[in-house]
Amino acid sequence: MNLEVKPIGIVRSPFKEASGTPIQASMAEGAVGTVEVFGAFADGLKDLDGFDRIWLLYWFDRAAVPRLIVTPYLDDQPHGVFATRAPARPNPIGMSAVRLLRIEGCTLHVAHVDILDGTPLLDIKPYVPTFDAFSNSRAGWCDQALPSGRTHADDRFAL
């Protein structure tokens, strides 16, 4: 089965390479950027204002070839790639909950951006706490690693 996706827009951010890019949106406090949605998809944005956060799904276009075992940014131990958010995954799809600041036409102004400049956008979904927020969910190795882990990437998963 061949399944094809197509960009619906492009992400603009201050980050030109993996090194120094925030690992996660939650670690990207001051990072603002824009999402430029292609004009053909403009109607799909109706009523997106009103949401504090949105999910961006995007293509890790500058990630290394997939690995099944990775040592993620946050830890010095190897883990299965599906137990990490590392970009070098079999289907290189990234997912970030960014803050939506405002919408001007097809341009979404966003904050907490942890995405490389020029990244192809695949989808936008509204962030809905009832669907998405599980504050007390146990998070395996991350629960140990997060307090002392790094917050910004290096080039270990770069192309």
Place this chain on the structure above:
Amino acid sequence: MNLEVKPIGIVRSPFKEASGTPIQASMAEGAVGTVEVFGAFADGLKDLDGFDRIWLLYWFDRAAVPRLIVTPYLDDQPHGVFATRAPARPNPIGMSAVRLLRIEGCTLHVAHVDILDGTPLLDIKPYVPTFDAFSNSRAGWCDQALPSGRTHADDRFAL
């Protein structure tokens, strides 16, 4: 730019058709199923146990052709598709935070499943509250619609 994804496994659930399927994982309390990860990707599951919840990314293989304006299950008003979680989207990628009950080899036993039986799996990511949980995020039209909205799908987005 052509971007191709490939299934890394398949989702098994009690739901054979859209009608009657829970709209969201959070509304799928009693629904259990399995995720059958293909053997070639087995190593990627290392350390996934330890997470209470996991994100499943999957292909809406039985969704209707994309629409930019949709009237979602939860509401009687039309909204832009990117302001909804409706399956009839330009890139038909679904995303659910399901409960991980246990792992046996390449089989993940999961609960809170809102996914059709036989759905192609694209990715598994760990659910990490620091990255994913924003309980107080304002959710636009959903904040009004959720209390009285339906919890199970009908066939409006079915192929």
